[in-house]
Amino acid sequence: xxxxxxxxxxxxxxxxxxxxxxxxxxxxxxxxxxxxxxxxxxxxxxxxxxxxxxxxxxxxxxxxxxxxxxxxxxxxxxxxxxxxxxxxxxxxxxxxxxxxxxxxxxxxxxxxxxxxxxxxxx
Numbered sequence: 001x002x003x004x005x006x007x008x009x010x011x012x013x014x015x016x017x018x019x020x021x022x023x024x025x026x027x028x029x030x031x032x033x034x035x036x037x038x039x040x041x042x043x044x045x046x047x048x049x050x051x052x053x054x055x056x057x058x059x060x061x062x063x064x065x066x067x068x069x070x071x072x073x074x075x076x077x078x079x080x081x082x083x084x085x086x087x088x089x090x091x092x093x094x095x096x097x098x099x100x101x102x103x104x105x106x107x108x109x110x111x112x113x114x115x116x117x118x119x120x121x122x
Contacts, residue, residue, distance in 0.1 A: 031111060033073070033076070034111075034112060035112070035115060036072075036073060037069070037073060037076075038112060038115050038116060039115075040068075040069040040072050040073065041069065042118045044065045044068070044069070046061055046062060046065060047062060047065055047066070048118075048119055
């Protein structure tokens with residue numbers, strides 16, 4: 001193998017390593033953003049706790065709370081239907097799972113599973 005071929009192979013390896021690092025950094029950044037979003041929602045029970053009085057859950061209040069979250073998230077567009085639906089889907093899945101001796105206790109491998117348990121506590 002000559003020097004040019006070795007240098008080319010080394011360059012390809014460096015590119016591949018950098019690509020892996022970039023992808024890992026992106027995933028970690030995304031997870032941190034999701035964790036922050038979940039925490040911001042958790043701090044605002046009117047968005048998820050249906051046991052609160054209806055007067056605390058008006059659309060006006062919820063809109064203001066989502067705007068507060070957007071500010072806390074540095075202007076990230078978190079008011080989209082996608083994020084709201086993901087919280088509802090999680091909550092509905094948890095409610096539909098059998099509990100106690102009727103079902104098997106299986107913990108999800110989803111990275112945010114534990115962090116989202118506040119949705120099941122109401």
